[in-house]
Amino acid sequence: MSVLVYTESEEGKFKKTALEVASYAKGVADMLGTGVTAVTFNAGDTSELGKYGVSKVLKVNSDKLKKFNAKAYTDALKQAVEKEGSKVVVLSQSANAKYLAPLLAVQLEAGYASNVVALPESTDPLQVKRTAFTNKAFNFTNITTDVKIIGVSKNAFGLKESSAELSEEEFSPNLSDGDFSVEVVSVDKAADKVTIADAEIVVSGGRGMKGPENWGMLEELAETLGAATACSKPVSDMGWRPHSEHVGQTGKPVAANLYIAIGISGAIQHLAGVNASKTKVVINNDPEAPFFKAADYGIVGDAFEVVPKLTEKLKKFKSDNA
Amino acid sequence: MKILVCISHVPDTTSKINFTEGDTKFDTNGVQFVINPNDEFGLTRAMWFKEKQGATVDVVNVGGAETEPTLRKALAIGADSAIRVNTPATDGIYVAKQLAKVFKDGGYDLVIAGRESIDYNGGMVPGMLAGLVGANFVNTCIGLEIEGNEATVIREIDGGKETLRAALPLVIGTQKGIVEESDLRIPNMRGIMQARKKPMNVVEPIETNTNTEAVKFEKPEPRGDIKMIDPENLDELVDLLHNEAKVI
Ligand SMILES: Cc1cc2nc3c(=O)[nH]c(=O)nc-3n(C[C@H](O)[C@H](O)[C@H](O)COP(=O)(O)OP(=O)(O)OC[C@H]3O[C@@H](n4cnc5c(N)ncnc54)[C@H](O)[C@@H]3O)c2cc1C
Ligand SMILES: Nc1ncnc2c1ncn2[C@@H]1O[C@H](COP(=O)(O)O)[C@@H](O)[C@H]1O
Secondary structure (H helix, E strand, O other): OOEEEEOOEEOOEEOHHHHHHHHHHHHHHHHHOOOEEEEEEOOOOOHHHHOEOOOEEEEEOOHHHOOOOHHHHHHHHHHHHHHHOOOEEEEOOOHHHHHHHHHHHHHHOOEEEEEEOOOOOEEOOEEEEEEEOOOOEEEEEEEOOOOEEEEEOOOOOOOOOEOOOOEEEEOOOOOOHHHHOEEEEEEEEOOOOOOOOOOOEEEEEOHHHOOHHHOHHHHHHHHHHOOEEEEOHHHHHOOOOOHHHEEOOOOEOOOOOEEEEEOOOOOHHHHHHHOOOOEEEEEEOOOOOHHHHHOOEEEEOOHHHHHHHHHHHHHHHHHHOO | OEEEEEOOEEEOOOOOOOEEOOOOEEOOOOOOEEEOHHHHHHHHHHHHHHHHHOOEEEEEEEOOHHHHHHHHHHHHHOOOEEEEEOOOOOOHHHHHHHHHHHHHHHOOOEEEEEOOOOOOOOOOHHHHHHHHHOOEEEEEEEEEEEEOOEEEEEEEEOOEEEEEEEEOOEEEEEOOOOOOHHHOOOOOHHHHHHHHHOOEEEEOOOOOOOOEEEEEEEOOOOOOOOEEOOOOOHHHHHHHHHHHOOOO
């Protein structure tokens, strides 16, 4: 009956989102009076999960599952749910989790609510609060099936420590050839770059940056903050930056702790995708730019002067506080 | 090759979002509806397969008669025929089950759907459809080539991309990147004229269940006032970010 949580790891290490979904699962388990079981794939040391309320880990160790494979991971998770008799499954909204969640929903005949931003409003019926209309609204959804899947938005719940006695168990799901009918041929991932999906801080540039040659100053600011870089849609459409950096309603959603928008006007489609971020800073030379109505801190000024100065200040702050 | 493109009928991205009937229904008053942007990218890629590889392209929507202008627009862009399953889109599994029927009846090789719709943001219909019919599935697809019965697909992952191989039938959830923004087509006069004569097949829904129920909506709280900082006094910003917002 435990709440099952899919805790993603990379090269054996848990992602922050994994600890966040574990915290969330613990919250749900407390509401239901049960415990939390995590499923891990080729994770090394799992003791960290105990700090976020996980009491049991099903460890899947398999060379076949070294690379993420949606169908095979789905099959493994399904078998874990059945083994545990879980009625609630919690996962993140990473690209991989979003890929497998609908497949798992079909396998388990479970209702799935995505983009959930808070603990359930009630457990009977199970009602969750989620974002809809690309952050322009919230939507309360009842999941009416026996087994329920909750996809938790990044940074919506945060990390909540609550230590549990952790037990570990090897788990070897039965996988068939059919599970690998979609074959992963190659993975191309920049190892050293902070991704928008993982970043706590995102530094984003718009058309006000004038051209790709001026991105050096944004990259320096991002590096100082350990942030990811992002951009508005026209910037990626013009090829100044890669598509993968395009954020907004039709690009990637950003739910960072801090979003710094530089030379971005704040069009409704841009704001929709980024306003789930906690704190927003806007740097724009036009005091009438609509983004000032949607931000927490604003600077009216020329990005080409403000950004390098800000980077210097932050470097000093970092070294003073190191 | 037979391609089915799933078209979700959504409020234009500039729409103000309001609700009626005690915040239980989306207020369509004065709202312009469009093809879901992710679907439009997919439809454009389908046109390439039509023109270069002789594929036929059908578009489908699960929805009431009000979605027909959106389907007509897809026909004007170049799809061969449209199918409308005549029932409100109640939830993800309900829509996926209707689409599964259309898929089986039509014998499609490839289904192109959006990564998510910009209204409900479920991000679930294509994966559920694939799961229901036992087709291969790739999400957040940003590249697709098909040769014979084999597809090579590029998928965006967090922090990079990945190349996958899968046999048809295949369902993809797609987004910008599968084609460039500049490749999107605006229907021309000739396309619009032709679209009037193309088939709009209305089929009745199958009876099936839902798994979720959208109970009510709420608009986000209006935010507090912005604090303006003098560009000559950036120490203040650093201080606020550290001590007030606590984000650095
Ligand atoms: C269907 C649809 C979907 C869309 N989806 C998205 C989306 O997902 N994401 C997105 O971003 N957009 C999206 N858009 C585009 C959106 O409407 C805007 O056109 C876009 O966000 C504007 O980008 P921008 O702010 O970089 O450019 P602009 O609007 O041109 O703004 C540039 C800003 O830079 C400022 N500036 C200029 N020089 C300086 C300087 N030296 N220092 C400081 N500031 C300066 C200007 O004052 C201005 O405010 C979409 C549009 C449509 C129609
Ligand atoms: N009512 C519908 N009719 C046809 N296709 C749909 C419908 N709803 C969703 N889809 C397709 O599924 C994709 C993802 O939708 P969603 O799961 O609602 O986010 C959309 O981009 C469409 O391609």
